[in-house]
Amino acid sequence: MTEAHLSERSGTKERGSMKAEVFLPDDYRPAEDEPFMNERQLEYFRRKLLTWKQELLEQSAETIDSLQESARNVPDIADRASEETDRALELRTRDRQRKLVAKIDAALRRIENGEFGYCEVTGEPISLKRLDARPIATMTLEAQERHERREKVHRDD
Numbered sequence: 001m002t003e004a005h006l007s008e009r010s011g012t013k014e015r016g017s018m019k020a021e022v023f024l025p026d027d028y029r030p031a032e033d034e035p036f037m038n039e040r041q042l043e044y045f046r047r048k049l050l051t052w053k054q055e056l057l058e059q060s061a062e063t064i065d066s067l068q069e070s071a072r073n074v075p076d077i078a079d080r081a082s083e084e085t086d087r088a089l090e091l092r093t094r095d096r097q098r099k100l101v102a103k104i105d106a107a108l109r110r111i112e113n114g115e116f117g118y119c120e121v122t123g124e125p126i127s128l129k130r131l132d133a134r135p136i137a138t139m140t141l142e143a144q145e146r147h148e149r150r151e152k153v154h155r156d157d
Contacts, residue, residue, distance in 0.1 A: 024043050024047070029044075029132070030128045030131075030132065031128070036117065037117045041128075045107075045131060046111050048132075049104050049107050049135050050108070052104060053101055056097045056104075060097050063094045066090060107136045119138070121143040125140075126141075
């Protein structure tokens with residue numbers, strides 16, 4: 001793929017080393033009747049991903065604060081067991097959030113590389129509805145279903 005094609009596909013217009021700001025109305029939603037992964041769609045998904053990442057990072061900071069506060073010595077064994085269970089649940093939640101932030105970062109890199117919105121298996125466009133619901137999606141629904149069926153078969157062996 002040529003550099004011009006990548007730039008065109010990623011929807012960015014560069015002026016020197018500065019990228020042009022894309023105007024995006026507050027009520028904008030990607031539509032099927034506009035060119036796939038145009039500047040506005042890419043900016044919409046970029047902002048959606050950045051907002052999601054910020055929310056996760058804020059929740060993560062709250063989790064850390066909560067864990068630090070609960071790290072006190074509880075004399076009652078039942079209370080201590082309950083607190084340890086809560087702590088384990090918080091840590092699992094935090095680990096899931098960390099993995100999700102990594103997937104969001106990967107999606108943001110795909111936006112920059114001009115690969116966002118295209119299935120990593122088939123190269124076909126991922127539906128806008130799917131991307132709106134799950135902007136970290138890397139496969140079309142059909143490719144994802146095939147992948148999950150194969151995984152299930154291998155698990156059942």
